[in-house]
Amino acid sequence: MKRNKITVVGAGNVGATAAHWCVAKELGDVVLVDVIEGVPQGKGLDLMQSNPLEGTDCWVKGTNNYEDTADSDVCIVTAGIARKPGMSRDDLLNTNYKIVSSVAENLARYSPNTVIIVVSNPLDVMTYTAWKASGFPANRVFGQAGVLDSARFRTFVAMELGASFEDVNALVLGGHGDTMVSVLSHANVGCIPVTKLIPADRLAEIVKRTANGGAEIVNFLKTGSAFYAPSASAVQMAEAVLKDKKRILPVAAYLNGEYGAKDIYTGVPAIIGGNGVEKVLEIDLTPDEKAGLDYSIQAVRDLMKVVGLGS
Template identity: 80%
Template sequence: MMKRKKITVVGAGNVGATCAHWAAARELGDVVLVDVVEGVPQGKALDLMQAAPIYRYDSIITGTNNYEDTADSDVAIITAGIARKPGMSRDDLLNINYKIVVSCAENIARYSPNCTIIVVSNPLDVMVYAAYKATGFPANRVFGQAGVLDSARFRTFLALELGVSFEDVSAMVLGGHGDTMVPVLSHSFAGGIPITQLIPAERLAEIVKRTAHGGAEIVSFLKTGSAYYAPSAACVQMAEAVLKDKKRIMPVACYLNGEYGAKDLYTGVPALIGGNGVEKIYELDLTAEEKAALDNSIQAVRDLMKVVGL
């Protein structure tokens, strides 16, 4: 009998629960929602299960406070950690979320030693590295959601500006998942037409700035929370690429070992994502300005790593 894929989502907050929602709706496999708070993952899982007859998916969704229930997962998505509050930078979250992510990663590795881990917790680039170190997994099986979300935001703003289909806009965002991210205009297109030919430089600069502060803009509206629909959709797109061995090219936070002039850190670069996780990293020809911005972003990641002694 064929065994269904198993997806563990760590953290039953807005991002985690919405990850479970998207994954079940796409029938990627059975989903286990795990959280330290008693009752929350169980309640959300039961609620999602009761939508199955309506939305016609057959994924079994369970909620638990026990990592034993996550055993033999194919993919684990770590969303645990506290969310950003207004006025709080991603960096303020660092020390709190570092301890949380290390604990989650160790527990996942104990029960699912062969799984692939996708990290969403902020500050993202440091948290992926923390999970990589805590698990001892090969680097290709631990990566983070960076440019998939950032490029989705960039593509949204570009499509709205041009009045064209979201499907026809492709864009690349590199670097740290934060204010130093690098939207790469030289590799961004609408229907194959370079975006720089369609939108004036000054307007493009405004869109780039809005993209870099995309998360903060949502936090400022919500007041008591942060974005979760698009972040969770981005995670599930990444998980699907692994589970179905889709060989998607997407910008994710990968471990660099000399690529883009950086070593022993994680940051957002275009990669081939398939059944073995990060199967290849692509080095783009960047303009001098883009390369300088990426170097700056990489340095910002290094500075954060020092804060937690990595």
């Protein structure tokens, strides 16, 4: 039986931790790629030496060469510069555009049948960038945004109620940034609508904290950004592909008329399976939620124009 092969591009905190989650879940053998010599090799060897301790059996190869990524089943792209205090996701645009374009071209060259999951920021624009640079069908390139943002919202709701984290269900849609939309009309805790459990003013504060979730962590860390939850989110998406799980997850998917938008990647609920994004799901939104999503989509378009993307 052929073992899955997972490439993780970028051996920084997000990439190395994504590789860790992949090994911990025994999703497959991992190739960790980075431009800095020695870093992926060292982290890869260190991670592989955890196998005897954790009872896992995954090979991990650190490399600076994309040839080692050949025939990967899934590629997780974390490459790019990270945010610093006071830096918005928008500030990352031009630098990461060049990085992600090069990465996607290399991945497509050596793994023409792979599925690419983008984590690099600004997320929605970088996912579109990877799609264009790879030349892949849109369903085989998608981005990690809503899974992370929804996890943050779910965490804050569980904290507010003193409830189990796993009993909170929620969707956060739109662009991965300040304009994201927490869909309260579809949020519940143990099947009970969240609006029945938490007062409107407290919910508004949770929605705001969710939108600023990444910045809150950046401000605490001073010299870095979040990596545990972002990497876990990307690996949940990779697992859905590798195991053909047909998970319904909020991801940055390509829209071709859904939600009234075309030729853009943004956060929407979708069925994720062996073929990547197998179907974008259109759900009913309240007028305020739909207006918020439209505004968020326009914000993504404005960013795309900076680097000449989109129609």
